[in-house]
Amino acid sequence: MERTPSTPRDERPRNETEHERLDRQLMELLQGYRVAVTGVQVLFAFLLTVPFAVGFREVDDTGRVLYYVALFGAALASICFIAPVTQHRILFRLGQKPLLIRRANRFGICGALALALSITAATTLIVDTLLPDAAAAATAAIVASLCGWAWFVQPLLSRRAALAARSADPDPDEHRGDPGEGPDGQVTGGSGAASRETAPKRDDR
Template identity: 60%
Template sequence: MKQESQQERADRNFVELLQGARVAVTGVQVLFAFLLTVPFSPGFAQLSLADRWLFYVALVSAAVASICYIAPTAQHRVLFRQGRKETLVRRSNLYGILGALALAVSMTTATMLVIDYLFGPTLAWGTAAVIAVLALWTWFGQPALNRSDDQDSSGGTAVPSPSSGGEAVSSSRDD
């Protein structure tokens, strides 16, 4: 099996980051578009000041998530053929993490706003807490725990190689 070069790895990692962002960006765009229409509905005038602030946080965090998820593609266009793919990969990974955090905030506050409007603040706060914890655990906590699993002394993960008869070979940590 041929060893991939740093440039090939950067290209592969960037494509993988973009593929992951495509899944998230669709949800972010739908949420953002919905939030943009809410103030024009008749019931919006009935919202309390606290609910308007929840709406503000939901809307702005959805905008931030959209910006973060779109940034890698826009920057790729600007940096095209500049030999900065590794920088772009690292930056895109950071934007993906920031976008996911902003999306978690937007989903949590938007849900809290609707639940508060329908059922009151007690259920809204409880539901928001569950959603926030679930998002933080599944998107960040669990993967953070897995980062340290099965690490060998060279900083890579021991992975069985199909061509080595099941022997473990070290893989890169950027996968």
């Protein structure tokens, strides 16, 4: 007898209510932010001490521009990564978790862009003070390319492939990896989860 291949574990719909799904998505976002914020804090603290170093007086105009870009990028990344936490506190128990998740996702992308800019500028500044201009330019290109590929290009390609596979699936709801998130990042319903009307209501914690 021919056996029908079972659905992979990571493609099976999660058996969770809407509230449970929202809690999980928000916690996953905030957990990822903890990793990013640690790196931003270290970089930001380093940049704040640079102007007080004795050798900073020898930095030329190009180096000062690079420092300003790095400092502004680190500050902007800090704002973006901290914003979802403060908004969650302000909107506490108001039933706004779907809105918070969408905002947190956008803040995360903006924060990653700012952090990539800051890392590139800071690295280029340091190399520019030690090596010739050509080495600094090559360093900037390499760091920017690595950040762009690892943080944006590769996941965007995977997203495009996943959306193409989903559109080709005659029954996408049956093999959806995460039924709680639509293609546009908005929270949606899915099989195995209670609808908004039937899901048990409780405080938004």
